[in-house]
Amino acid sequence: MAISAIRGGRLPLFYHPQLPVARNVSGGLKKVNYRSKRFTLLAQYSQTQDVSFSRLQNSIENLPKLVEDIVQTSINTGPRGALRLAQGIQAFVGVGGEWLADVSKSTSSSTGLPTQLQLGLLSPLYLRRLFERMGATYIKLGQFIASAPTLFPPEYVAEFQNCFDRAPAVPFEEIKRILREELGKPIESVYEYVDPTPLASASIAQVHGARLRGSQEDVVIKVLKPGIEDVLVADLNFIYVVARILEFLNPELSRTSLVGIVKDIRESMLEEVDFYKEAANIESFRRYLETMGLERQATAPKVYHHCSTRHVLTMERLYGVPLTDLDSISSLVSSPETSLITALNVWFGSLLACETFHADVHAGNLWLLRDGRIGFLDFGIVGRISPKTWAAMDVFLASIATEEYESMASSLIQMGATNKDVDVKAFARDLEKIFSSIQASTITLQFIPLMSTRELDTEIVVATARGTNTNATAVSANVTVDERQMNALFLDVVRVSESYGLRFPREFALLLKQLLYFDRYTRLLAPEMNMLQDQRISIVSNRRSNYRDSFR
Numbered sequence: 425m426a427i428s429a430i431r432g433g434r435l436p437l438f439y440h441p442q443l444p445v446a447r448n449v450s451g452g453l454k455k456v457n458y459r460s461k462r463f464t465l466l467a468q469y470s471q472t473q474d475v476s477f478s479r480l481q482n483s484i485e486n487l488p489k490l491v492e493d494i495v496q497t498s499i500n501t502g503p504r505g506a507l508r509l510a511q512g513i514q515a516f517v518g519v520g521g522e523w524l525a526d527v528s529k530s531t532s533s534s535t536g537l538p539t540q541l542q543l544g545l546l547s548p549l550y551l552r553r554l555f556e557r558m559g560a561t562y563i564k565l566g567q568f569i570a571s572a573p574t575l576f577p578p579e580y581v582a583e584f585q586n587c588f589d590r591a592p593a594v595p596f597e598e599i600k601r602i603l604r605e606e607l608g609k610p611i612e613s614v615y616e617y618v619d620p621t622p623l624a625s626a627s628i629a630q631v632h633g634a635r636l637r638g639s640q641e642d643v644v645i646k647v648l649k650p651g652i653e654d655v656l657v658a659d660l661n662f663i664y665v666v667a668r669i670l671e672f673l674n675p676e677l678s679r680t681s682l683v684g685i686v687k688d689i690r691e692s693m694l695e696e697v698d699f700y701k702e703a704a705n706i707e708s709f710r711r712y713l714e715t716m717g718l719e720r721q722a723t724a725p726k727v728y729h730h731c732s733t734r735h736v737l738t739m740e741r742l743y744g745v746p747l748t749d750l751d752s753i754s755s756l757v758s759s760p761e762t763s764l765i766t767a768l769n770v771w772f773g774s775l776l777a778c779e780t781f782h783a784d785v786h787a788g789n790l791w792l793l794r795d796g797r798i799g800f801l802d803f804g805i806v807g808r809i810s811p812k813t814w815a816a817m818d819v820f821l822a823s824i825a826t827e828e829y830e831s832m833a834s835s836l837i838q839m840g841a842t843n844k845d846v847d848v849k850a851f852a853r854d855l856e857k858i859f860s861s862i863q864a865s866t867i868t869l870q871f872i873p874l875m876s877t878r879e880l881d882t883e884i885v886v887a888t889a890r891g892t893n894t895n896a897t898a899v900s901a902n903v904t905v906d907e908r909q910m911n912a913l914f915l916d917v918v919r920v921s922e923s924y925g926l927r928f929p930r931e932f933a934l935l936l937k938q939l940l941y942f943d944r945y946t947r948l949l950a951p952e953m954n955m956l957q958d959q960r961i962s963i964v965s966n967r968r969s970n971y972r973d974s975f976r
């Protein structure tokens with residue numbers, strides 16, 4: 425290309441007086457050689473220059489589009505942008521103050537400044553704190569980072585696992601005003617009463633207990649916090665503009681499709697603030713339970729459409745306890761293990777038999793109900809998985825249990841998008857290294873048979889030896905430690921896969937995250953059970969494809 429550019433008469437553009445070969449031109453053979461050397465060097469130089477030139481040309485061509493995009497985005501953002509900027513500065517100053525205080529403490533000690541502090545507010549810890557202070561968008565973004573190990577550095581993925589979504593409650597008067605406006609009628613005409621003390625208050629929504637007028641059914645009302653959509657739009661627009669500028673300044677970034685990722689995040693976050701979508705997800709899950717005859721084993725809250733809108737979701741109130749509450753669970757059912765198996769079967773079943781799967785089964789969203797059923801709450805985050813990906817995932821999980829690394833490598837290749845030829849044997853050897861290093865360091869995994877008995881460490885001994893429920897807290901705490909190690913394991917798998925050119929869909933990370941939650945419940949409720957090998961748990965079943973076929 426560079427040579428053709430020279431031949432095409434563009435040489436003068438690339439001629440540079442400081443090129444060493446451009447000086448001292450002499451005659452004869454030397455001259456010929458010199459010319460050819462000079463030509464090669466010029467060609468190489470012009471190749472580099474050509475690339476920079478075409479980049480520059482591209483940039484100049486793209487500049488009007490970038491400016492137009494920024495102007496358009498700023499217009500869409502409007503005055504809320506200025507408000508968010510002020511809030512951003514406040515958050516920045518707050519976390520900056522914490523950092524300074526930590527620095528001054530460290531400098532007084534003899535050990536020097538830890539790396540965490542050297543990176544300033546860009547270090548995982550302070551960035552996570554900054555995100556928490558910045559509220560909804562950044563908390564969700566933090567949770568996205570935590571669930572996307574293929575996109576972000578491992579230290580950030582690990583730190584953002586701790587990104588908590590708690591926010592001060594909106595005053596009840598304000599909630600009543602929103603309800604009146606959204607429902608378009610007096611609250612008293614819809615609800616017998618609404619409890620002024622919220623059941624929960626997170627960054628996006630607040631939940632209140634209530635009772636329906638007429639039917640007297642107990643319900644909960646999930647109310648979108650006021651102004652939250654404005655905040656999301658302003659923040660996401662800002663993040664979009666930053667991504668656009670970064671891509672403009674460094675076109676290499678477009679290979680990681682930064683702008684594309686930001687657009688995806690924007691789409692999924694805006695879905696979460698649309699309760700019509702959440703209601704549709706709940707109803708599709710309820711249909712799945714009905715079609716599979718699972719209603720006596722599990723449930724999701726019924727939605728009351730006459731008092732639900734895009735910003736208000738009124739649903740049946742479920743009564744129960746989180747699956748991690750060992751003491752309460754034992755007082756509700758005689759066999760916590762059976763409840764766990766039910767939860768697992770219902771969730772695994774939904775992966776293919778339901779249009780979407782529940783992609784946030786943390787303990788607050790998975791309950792054992794008073795009547796012994798499993799209750800699934802909060803369908804704000806859902807995933808979709810193709811039968812092909814799930815079939816590969818199934819092989820992957822089985823291979824962990826059987827320690828067959830070539831099969832593990834093949835299944836990962838099947839799931840990860842790549843156009844390269846992957847050396848399966850080498851990949852398998854690298855995977856084996858990861859897993860054998862785990863055996864050596866005595867991390868126990870319920871996923872891996874034998875190992876959990878062969879390599880029992882103190883943490884699991886605590887869990888296994890738990891005859892009474894008195895040490896539930898200790899068990900939970902230790903399980904959390906172990907869970908981090910599990911996370912680290914999967915991050916390693918992802919990293920090695922990436923070194924072979926594999927890129928996993930986000931669903932892969934979402935699925936793994938849920939499996940980690942389930943692994944946690946297994947350690948607590950059925951420490952002897954192997955989640956992936958137990959005959960009572962059907963991970964892939966023919967019934968699901970039949971169910972799918974019935975929709976075709």
Ligand SMILES: Nc1ncnc2c1ncn2[C@@H]1O[C@H](COP(=O)(O)OP(=O)(O)OP(=O)(O)O)[C@@H](O)[C@H]1O
Pocket residue numbers: 589623624626627628629630631644646725739740741742743788789801802803804
């Ligand atoms: N149908 C229900 N019955 C009883 N309690 C409910 C119900 N729905 C929600 N809650 C309570 O409200 C809490 C928050 O609800 P939900 O998870 O839907 O909101 P959220 O804002 O998405 O919270 P998070 O992001 O923390 O999961 C639940 O953990 C639960 O305690």
